[in-house]
Amino acid sequence: MTDNGTPRLPLAAEDGAVADLMRARRGGRLSALDRLLLHSPPVAEGWNALLGALRSSTLPGDLRELVILRVAVLNDADFEWAAHEPIGRRAGLTDVQLELLRRTDPAGDAWSAMQSAVLVFADASTRTVAVPDAVFAALREHLDDRQVVELVATVAGYAMVSRFLVALEVPPPAGEVAG
Structure with missing residues (x-):
């Protein structure tokens, strides 16, 4: 971890359509992970879809x-x-x-x-x-x-x-x- 306890990259802005999709899956809040992913909206969108699917699987x-x-x-x-x-x-x-x-x-x-x-x-x-x-x-x-x-x-x-x-x-x- 960096000396000041922050990620190696700055957090991206929380606006845009992909951020809205992520917020909807999260119940209104974005995590630091989300904010880092938002540096690449296509990656963030795919990530959001995949993790949403995994979290709603049929596994107990x-x-x-x-x-x-x-x-x-x-x-x-x-x-x-x-x-x-x-x-x-x-x-x-x-x-x-x-x-x-x-x-x-x-x-x-x-x-x-x-x-x-x-x-x-x-x-x-x-x-x-x-x-x-x-x-x-x-x-x-x-x-x-x-x-x-x-x-x-x-x-x-x-x-x-x-x-x-x-x-x-x-x-x-x-x-x-x-x-």
């Missing part, structure tokens, strides 16, 4: 947030963690689960079989990109075709988010809106 909220938070940990994206931890809690993730997500090996008794399979998949996909057949097969025991596609896209999408946040050193302000 606890699985979606588990994946987002795990990717944040693996990629050292503090903004992403700060933005999604409260959402994860509302989706049903417990204090114990949130603590486990922060560990190098998050395995433990706190996870359902489905959550465990999703977590192992997220780790494999984020750490090595290639997912072993056994990891994929375990995931298929719990998710249908659509949910698999949505899970893979969520892991990939939030890897993109985390890399953007980390590269531009976006600090995690309190009360920031997510994704």
